[in-house]
Amino acid sequence: GAVGTIAKAYVSLLNTTTVHNADALHRLVSSRPPGTPLLTVSNHMSTIDDPFMWGFKGFPITDSKLARWVLTAEDICFRNVFMSYMFRLGKCVPITRGAGIYQDHMNEALEVLSTGGWEK
Template sequence: MPNILSVVTATAVGLTCKTFINLGLCTMSVHGLPNLMKALESDERGKGRGIVTVSNHVSVLDDPMTWGVMPARTYLSTHLTRWSLGASDIMFTNPSSVFSAFFRTGQVLETFRGKGVYQPAVDSAIEKLSSGSWIHLFGEGKVCQPDTYEVEKGVARLIRFKWGVGRILIETPRPPIVIPVWITGFEDLMPEGRKWPYKYFPRLGTKLSVTFGDPIPPEHVLSALKRETPLPANTSGKWIPPGLVRSDEGAEGEENRRIRVKVTAIIQRAVEALGRQVSGDLLGKKTSV
């Protein structure tokens, strides 16, 4: 039953967003979608290799509007639908409410701000990723209107990503496929700070874009795990660094923290690099007009 409800929820929300786009109520540019589709359809997923997408977060409609660009057939399979982490104080304020049930069936893991990287939502994300699922992360952990992106200068600076990103990656048995994502225009679709009732309605005619970058080479993350060479074939894709402990106590815990921070920084740099590329492309289009 949960899977059926998840399919129904994903289909209803996905088709609603797709209809919003197809009716021309906003314009959507999509780039690099084959990068994600190739990962989703990879045979490696059946062997426990999951997928992680990580993006900037500029409005409350980033998710689900971003997934309105997906082929409609993906809504019919929970295997092709993302899992995401959602703030408890926003999405799950009343555990018995319709809204909480909606987010749960929409494959959102209840996450508690301030409770650190060792909490059930992060454990669940690792477990799902280890079985080949797709996890989407907003690395900033909150909506950040892009005033500091400096698009006109081709710059993309995000606030520090949450270290749970690093923990999720380093504790999976096999190296996941990590794809950076950059979105633009969503802050104009649903800007922060508008008064009631306008804050509940998206602005029409907004220009949006979603860009899926190339997967981050596993070697980039391996470098943070103190491995100087690629993993040999006879390790069966082992990924977790030797001596990893699931706590921050003692010398081993300190080393674990160091690795987690370093891995998170690698992912953030990849997302920001994609943002600079997208910003540069947008700037080029403006100057050529």
């Protein structure tokens, strides 16, 4: 919802963005069979890059069923109750960097995938 709208405005109005194969990603997100998980991986320079990356033209920003879940640095985004609440609303799963793959929240991420969700 709100983050997607802000991202779309930023990418469309305040930035020059080139997206290669956007139609393929859009098709994978919106047309995969029910229960089919999707895992996407990206590298970014700053913490704001990740949410803004999904504001490109033609990408659904208002359908929460099509929104991705994202592994999010616990030490940055889950510092207090308010931030935790807001990032959880944005479909963020807290991950403790340096704690390896065997941590409680990774089980939550696996649950998202096992039910056909999109994890980024």
